[in-house]
Structures are given as C-alpha cells and as structure tokens.
Amino acid sequence: MRITHHPLLCPALGTQRQLTSFTFGETGAGPKAYIQASLHADELPGMLVAHHLRGLLEAAEQRGELLGEVVLVPMANPIGLSQTVMHHQIGRFELATMENFNRNYPDFFEVLKDELAAVLGADEAENKRVIRAAMRRALLAQAPKTELQCQRQTLMLLAHDADLVLDLHCDFEAVMHMYVEQACLPRLTPLAQRLGARALLWANGSGGSVSFDEALSGPWWRLRDHFSGRWPVPLACASTTVELRGQVDVSTAFAQQDAQAIYAYLQSEALISGAFAEAPLALCEATPLAGTESVLAPHSGVIAFACVPGDVVRAGQLLAEVVDPISGQSSKVTASINGVLYARQGLRWATAGFELCRIAGRESIRSGNLLSP
Ligand SMILES: [Zn+2]
Structure with missing residues (x-):
C-alpha cells in the first residue's frame, strides 16, 4: 500500500x-x-x-x-x-x-x-x-x-x-x-x-x-x-x-x-x-430517481413517525403525524405512491415544508432538480 x-x-x-x-x-x-x-x-x-x-x-x-x-x-x-x-x-x-x-x-x-x-x-x-x-x-x-x-x-x-x-x-x-x-x-x-x-x-x-x-x-x-x-x-x-x-x-x-x-x-x-x-x-428493482416521492410536513410541529426505513408502503398509508401542541392541530401525512420508504429525517421537529421522508416508486412523478440541496 x-x-x-x-x-x-x-x-x-x-x-x-x-x-x-x-x-x-x-x-x-x-x-x-x-x-x-x-x-x-x-x-x-x-x-x-x-x-x-x-x-x-x-x-x-x-x-x-x-x-x-x-x-x-x-x-x-x-x-x-x-x-x-x-x-x-x-x-x-x-x-x-x-x-x-x-x-x-x-x-x-x-x-x-x-x-x-x-x-x-x-x-x-x-x-x-x-x-x-x-x-x-x-x-x-x-x-x-x-x-x-x-x-x-x-x-x-x-x-x-x-x-x-x-x-x-x-x-x-x-x-x-x-x-x-x-x-x-x-x-x-x-x-x-x-x-x-x-x-x-x-x-x-x-x-x-x-x-x-x-x-x-x-x-x-x-x-x-x-x-x-x-x-x-x-x-x-x-x-x-x-x-x-x-x-x-x-x-x-x-x-x-x-x-x-x-x-x-x-x-x-x-x-x-x-x-x-x-x-x-x-x-x-432499479427505479427512477424521478419516481421518488419527497414527503413534506404540511406545517410546523413535532414529528411522530408511523413508519420506519425499509417499510413497503401503499398510497394512502399513514407515514407520520405532525403535531402543533399550541393550536392542537395534528396532521396525518400519508404516502401518495406505492413504494419503499428508504429514508427519513433524523430530526423530530418540522418547519413548514420540511422533508419528512422519501419513497422509491416505480413511475416517474418528478422532473427538474431531483436531489436535495
Ligand atoms: Zn452524503
């Protein structure tokens, strides 16, 4: 060497x-x-x-x-x-x-x-x-x-x-x-x-x-x-x-x-x-990067995940709840595609629009810049 x-x-x-x-x-x-x-x-x-x-x-x-x-x-x-x-x-x-x-x-x-x-x-x-x-x-x-x-x-x-x-x-x-x-x-x-x-x-x-x-x-x-x-x-x-x-x-x-x-x-x-x-x-199987869903928080709050990396999820399945303890609002976040949930955030605090997790699906659903900043 x-x-x-x-x-x-x-x-x-x-x-x-x-x-x-x-x-x-x-x-x-x-x-x-x-x-x-x-x-x-x-x-x-x-x-x-x-x-x-x-x-x-x-x-x-x-x-x-x-x-x-x-x-x-x-x-x-x-x-x-x-x-x-x-x-x-x-x-x-x-x-x-x-x-x-x-x-x-x-x-x-x-x-x-x-x-x-x-x-x-x-x-x-x-x-x-x-x-x-x-x-x-x-x-x-x-x-x-x-x-x-x-x-x-x-x-x-x-x-x-x-x-x-x-x-x-x-x-x-x-x-x-x-x-x-x-x-x-x-x-x-x-x-x-x-x-x-x-x-x-x-x-x-x-x-x-x-x-x-x-x-x-x-x-x-x-x-x-x-x-x-x-x-x-x-x-x-x-x-x-x-x-x-x-x-x-x-x-x-x-x-x-x-x-x-x-x-x-x-x-x-x-x-x-x-x-x-x-x-x-x-x-x-190999799937298109353009087929990945980036799941975002609808508003700020505490993240309570209902999924772990590696889960095979279906469209409509609950992935997380985002909870605002002041207003009492609790929003369910669901998958919009079928696929493998391959990554999720390490933080449990979301700002509005925060990326919570990503799902690899078979069909292309995105275009433009496909990577995180
Ligand atoms: Zn890296």
Whole structure:
C-alpha cells in the first residue's frame, strides 16, 4: 500500500489541511477503482467501511492478488470534518460559502465536447485515453482559489481516470440504497445486490449542480450519445453514490459486512483475483430517481413517525403525524405512491415544508432538480 498526502490550499494563515490516499496494486496494470468515504463529513459509516476494506486490500496485495489498481480515500473531506459548531458537526455544507461539498464538480461534457470533436477517431480504446487526458488537462487548468475548490480538484484528479468509482455516503435514517446513472445500471446492479440495497435509484443527470459521481460517469454516456454515428465512445466509468444506511448506523458488524461486499464486487470486476461467491438475489428493482416521492410536513410541529426505513408502503398509508401542541392541530401525512420508504429525517421537529421522508416508486412523478440541496 502506498500512502500519499495531498496538501490542500491554505485557507487562513497558520492552517493547513490535507487529503490522504492509499493506493493498492500497480498503476496502469489493469482496471482502476476509486473509493472515497465521507465526502459529507458527518456521514461516517463509509469511513469505518474504508478502514475494514483497507485491511482486506492490504492482505490481498501481500498475497499478490491485485490485478488492477484500487485508490482508497478513507476521509474525503477534512474541511467538513473540522466544522464543529456549538458541539454539532456540520459536514454537508462548507460554512464559509454554504456550498454543498458534493456539488459543483466539473461538467466535463460541456467543457470538452467541442475540443474532443477535433481529436476523436475510429479507435474506441484510443478515444478513452484521449478523453481521460483531456479531463486531466481541464482539471489541472482549474487553478483553485479556495480550499474547497482545491479539495474538489484533488479528489477529481484522483478519480477521473477510474473505471469504477464508489462514493460512500449515508442518509439521516435509512436502509441501504444507491444512486446511479441509468447507463451504469448493468455494471453496478451486482454491487447493489452484494450490499443488500433496498433502493437502486437511476437518473440521466439529476438536473442540478453536478455531484461527484455524476461528474465521473455522466461525461461518458453523454459523449457517447453526442458522437453517436461519428466516433465510438465507451462507457469507461461506472460511478455510484452508495448510501450506507443512516448516520448512526456505524458499527463494526455493518462495516465488515459492507467492506466484504465491496471486496467481492471488486473481485467480480477483475480488480482482485481469488474465489468469490455469486452475488445474492436483488432485494429491490432499479427505479427512477424521478419516481421518488419527497414527503413534506404540511406545517410546523413535532414529528411522530408511523413508519420506519425499509417499510413497503401503499398510497394512502399513514407515514407520520405532525403535531402543533399550541393550536392542537395534528396532521396525518400519508404516502401518495406505492413504494419503499428508504429514508427519513433524523430530526423530530418540522418547519413548514420540511422533508419528512422519501419513497422509491416505480413511475416517474418528478422532473427538474431531483436531489436535495
Ligand atoms: Zn452524503
């Protein structure tokens, strides 16, 4: 295992943070997987999974079983991890800018499509190399001015040439679920099976500012479609945001189980040799991200949930009551679709319009920006 420290731009005099990456196997020898944890710094299950995965990868490397390269960043957001405010850790947004740590990644398709039109050719493998080189040049040309921009650039430089990217997050209170782009479903459905995902949510772009996983898989299917009939472009990167249950689902048992599932998936993707079990049967079908219902509080009040993550709910089913103890008003909140309730809030206090929970349904019911802010 090679350890590399990546110093970030100094945000204030006397302050210096860094990212650390672990590299297993040989660069360029075979396929590359990139795995990072806790880009939202208050989402800790991934950090523990990364710890256990590291042990498995170190042992595999010592046995000479690495067929490709695995780059592991066990703590992807030192900025967010340092943001403790009045005893609460603020890990989703940078305090300095209020920007989400998992947004504003480069839109490589828009940045590169015109430049690539002049240099792509008939050789698909060569096109893959040319596109990755162009991505790298675009990243190196960024000249970040802030620590946050530097962190994004550093993570992208580590990940942009990977064939597989796993971005390990979690939700507030949730069952295992994953976000993928539709074109990546064939490659990533086996990972959902191995992790025991209860929702596998696909989109063709989430419609908002670019998240980490979209930045990496999105350009390939968009460039493939854009140059269709002219030049062949492979789907060279399959990336996913893995939601490792809820924020307090941090345990050795879960982390070992998830690390072993990821390890077996890497074996099935020819990154590591050795025997591995068949993927278990899927616990869910893939459903559109546009088919998720975001259930909102009708008014402010105390939330009394009548459902738990993992419940299979029917339209009309009671999900929660929101109670205003001053007026005495108690409002029943019900599902409007059938589906799996895959995540709910960690708080029990709702402001008006507060998102209470989310249900994964089969039919598309939404458009526009499909992700939370
Ligand atoms: Zn997250």
